[in-house]
Amino acid sequence: MATIQGVAELAGVSTATVSRALAGKSTVSDTTRRKVEDAAHQLGYVASATASSLASGRTRNVGFVLPVLGSWYYGSVLKGANRALADAGYDITLYHLEDTDRHPERRERLFAEFLQRKRVDAFIAVSVELTEAELTRIHGLRKPMVGVGGPLAGVTTLSLDDRAVAHLATSHLTSLGHRSIGYIGGEEADNLDFQLPRHRREGYEAALAEAGISADPRHRAIADFTIQGGYEAAKQLLGDPRVHPTAIFAASDEMAIGAILAARDLGLRVPEELSVIGIDGHELGEFFELTTVDQHPVEQGRLAAAALLAELRTGAAGAAGVALELPYELKVRRSTAVPPGERA
Amino acid sequence: MATIQGVAELAGVSTATVSRALAGKSTVSDTTRRKVEDAAHQLGYVASATASSLASGRTRNVGFVLPVLGSWYYGSVLKGANRALADAGYDITLYHLEDTDRHPERRERLFAEFLQRKRVDAFIAVSVELTEAELTRIHGLRKPMVGVGGPLAGVTTLSLDDRAVAHLATSHLTSLGHRSIGYIGGEEADNLDFQLPRHRREGYEAALAEAGISADPRHRAIADFTIQGGYEAAKQLLGDPRVHPTAIFAASDEMAIGAILAARDLGLRVPEELSVIGIDGHELGEFFELTTVDQHPVEQGRLAAAALLAELRTGAAGAAGVALELPYELKVRRSTAVPPGERA
DNA sequence: CTGAAAGCGCTTACAG
DNA sequence: CTGAAAGCGCTTACAG
Numbered sequence: 001m002a003t004i005q006g007v008a009e010l011a012g013v014s015t016a017t018v019s020r021a022l023a024g025k026s027t028v029s030d031t032t033r034r035k036v037e038d039a040a041h042q043l044g045y046v047a048s049a050t051a052s053s054l055a056s057g058r059t060r061n062v063g064f065v066l067p068v069l070g071s072w073y074y075g076s077v078l079k080g081a082n083r084a085l086a087d088a089g090y091d092i093t094l095y096h097l098e099d100t101d102r103h104p105e106r107r108e109r110l111f112a113e114f115l116q117r118k119r120v121d122a123f124i125a126v127s128v129e130l131t132e133a134e135l136t137r138i139h140g141l142r143k144p145m146v147g148v149g150g151p152l153a154g155v156t157t158l159s160l161d162d163r164a165v166a167h168l169a170t171s172h173l174t175s176l177g178h179r180s181i182g183y184i185g186g187e188e189a190d191n192l193d194f195q196l197p198r199h200r201r202e203g204y205e206a207a208l209a210e211a212g213i214s215a216d217p218r219h220r221a222i223a224d225f226t227i228q229g230g231y232e233a234a235k236q237l238l239g240d241p242r243v244h245p246t247a248i249f250a251a252s253d254e255m256a257i258g259a260i261l262a263a264r265d266l267g268l269r270v271p272e273e274l275s276v277i278g279i280d281g282h283e284l285g286e287f288f289e290l291t292t293v294d295q296h297p298v299e300q301g302r303l304a305a306a307a308l309l310a311e312l313r314t315g316a317a318g319a320a321g322v323a324l325e326l327p328y329e330l331k332v333r334r335s336t337a338v339p340p341g342e343r344a
Numbered sequence: 345m346a347t348i349q350g351v352a353e354l355a356g357v358s359t360a361t362v363s364r365a366l367a368g369k370s371t372v373s374d375t376t377r378r379k380v381e382d383a384a385h386q387l388g389y390v391a392s393a394t395a396s397s398l399a400s401g402r403t404r405n406v407g408f409v410l411p412v413l414g415s416w417y418y419g420s421v422l423k424g425a426n427r428a429l430a431d432a433g434y435d436i437t438l439y440h441l442e443d444t445d446r447h448p449e450r451r452e453r454l455f456a457e458f459l460q461r462k463r464v465d466a467f468i469a470v471s472v473e474l475t476e477a478e479l480t481r482i483h484g485l486r487k488p489m490v491g492v493g494g495p496l497a498g499v500t501t502l503s504l505d506d507r508a509v510a511h512l513a514t515s516h517l518t519s520l521g522h523r524s525i526g527y528i529g530g531e532e533a534d535n536l537d538f539q540l541p542r543h544r545r546e547g548y549e550a551a552l553a554e555a556g557i558s559a560d561p562r563h564r565a566i567a568d569f570t571i572q573g574g575y576e577a578a579k580q581l582l583g584d585p586r587v588h589p590t591a592i593f594a595a596s597d598e599m600a601i602g603a604i605l606a607a608r609d610l611g612l613r614v615p616e617e618l619s620v621i622g623i624d625g626h627e628l629g630e631f632f633e634l635t636t637v638d639q640h641p642v643e644q645g646r647l648a649a650a651a652l653l654a655e656l657r658t659g660a661a662g663a664a665g666v667a668l669e670l671p672y673e674l675k676v677r678r679s680t681a682v683p684p685g686e687r688a
Numbered sequence: 689c690t691g692a693a694a695g696c697g698c699t700t701a702c703a704g
Numbered sequence: 705c706t707g708a709a710a711g712c713g714c715t716t717a718c719a720g
Contacts, residue, residue: 051713070419116390395697
């Protein structure tokens with residue numbers, strides 16, 4: 001394990017010069033730089049992150065805070081962020097805000113201890129809901145932070161326009177001629193959350209209204225964003241003779257896939273007898289030929305990292321509090337078509 | 345941002361004593377300890393990880409190396425490891441060995457730069473296939489390392505007995521009376537990999553032999569461990585009139601789910617006309633009522649962390665090179681039953 | 689363009 | 705049980 005001392009001796013210069021040369025500072029002559037690089041390469045020298053951090057105040061490490069590990073969505077965002085940060089020379093340290101209800105002490109410890117260690121230069125937080133107290137603590141750290149799925153008070157946030165996304169998905173169905181459109185959404189609990197379920201329902205209703213269709217509570221079902229939940233909710237909608245939708249819009253792809261499976265079990269052909277559309281761009285969407293509004297999670301991670309790197313470069317967390325909009329895209333696959341009896 | 349200085353002044357002791365008191369060293373009197381703790385609490389002091397690491401040589405940070413981000417399996421292992429390590433006061437820094445074929449320079453940089461920064465005390469590597477050169481570099485770091493899914497030369501490895509697992513799954517089918525059992529496995533490329541596909545096939549064949557059934561190459565299909573791959577492979581097996589299996593054993597749950605969906609599309613009822621079993625314990629297994637051999641990925645992560653913490657505590661990487669066996673468990677759900685025509 | 693020196697904020701022998 | 709002091713391995717004003 002070579003140290004900067006060893007490199008300095010081998011190259012015949014001071015450690016200060018080694019540090020400058022390897023950091024790519026412009027104040028080093030080309031000859032010297034080459035000597036230093038050769039020596040460093042020969043010894044396999046890489047500066048100790050720990051010593052470098054203590055001296056410079058920069059860790060080249062970003063904290064990534066997320067509530068779920070093992071799901072496709074969060075993993076994808078993480079992947080996109082990691083790629084962009086690694087390319088910029090940054091590591092990622094993980095902070096899993098797991099299962100607050102059952103393990104409040106773990107969450108407490110995360111904010112009281114782990115986040116206070118000054119191990120990272122900045123944070124990315126995905127779909128994290130923070131209390132006032134937690135937000136105060138985060139701000140007390142005085143580190144740049146970018147949220148995905150916000151908004152978080154005083155934090156730069158990248159978020160999806162959930163109303164617009166739901167409006168687009170529903171309009172896709174009305175423009176095909178559907179008039180009886182079921183909706184599978186999430187619980188609209190009045191808690192810390194980001195209002196995502198409510199916004200998506202509002203987008204759905206706005207699109208219905210535009211098409212001159214009156215919203216009917218019997219056309220709506222609540223689920224938990226999983227395949228199983230979507231399956232059960234769809235069975236309720238499809239099994240109710242008073243509803244009889246010709247299309248279903250689900251607020252997530254997994255719920256939409258559940259709806260497709262429910263339709264199959266009920267003997268309904270998709271899309272001939274039932275159209276289904278979701279939101280996400282889930283990896284399983286292709287296999288199920290699911291029409292969806294893709295929110296490009298990997299790209300979301302990349303954008304979050306890019307925004308953070310920009311704040312890190314300019315120094316001041318100048319952009320703090322700004323809200324940026326994430327891109328989305330309608331992807332029409334086989335699961336949506338004109339209503340039954342309207343084929344050309 | 346309080347420093348150890350501030351705490352020392354407030355408590356009226358030296359910084360050395362603050363350090364010792366907060367580290368829980370036994371050589372501090374109870375009164376002093378209390379004074380220090382009060383002062384630290386009052387100031388919201390937490391030792392800087394960076395300064396502590398440089399002084400002590402310990403980072404309280406573990407590197408987690410994995411080839412895939414965004415999949416259920418790796419996310420689950422990560423979750424289990426993170427939980428156990430966080431409870432012991434450790435952070436996790438992520439090293440994503442992504443897509444080596446398309447981005448060899450990223451992989452190279454990871455080994456040449458990121459891993460050399462001495463940011464972590466130890467490594468956990470999941471299903472990572474390393475070249476000789478990479479292994480040499482890792483060993484040059486002289487840090488404890490635990491592999492999951494190994495084996496890696498000179499590294500403590502936790503692995504599944506793939507032959508035994510496949511044998512168990514297949515025997516479950518033969519013991520129900522199945523004689524014509526299809527197999528969906530993975531490509532047995534002769535590369536760096538861990539021979540997992542080969543071992544699972546061998547376990548399948550051994551169980552067949554025990555039941556007096558001769559192995560037939562036409563009963564085997566190759567896929568890529570995904571739902572889509574399993575679906576296509578199952579269609580081949582089920583569509584071939586010369587094969588006509590009454591059961592399918594897939595080397596992963598996702599492929600098994602693909603097989604269930606293929607059976608549905610071919611009008612075959614599961615389990616009445618076709619039994620299906622997988623390996624994994626995938627979160628979707630319950631919804632599809634899939635019989636499986638659960639390999640408990642979250643628990644695998646926990647065990648890896650525990651093994652690593654043990655090495656870290658005893659100092660010497662004493663257990664290096666040891667191979668430990670991971671637990672597994674047959675979970676019988678609705679997707680397997682006696683062959684057609686044999687119901688009581 | 690380069691070097692000597694201070695300093696980042698801790699931990700830990702060493703002495704007492 | 706406690707403190708003074710050295711040292712971990714870098715970076716960065718400061719001088720030249």
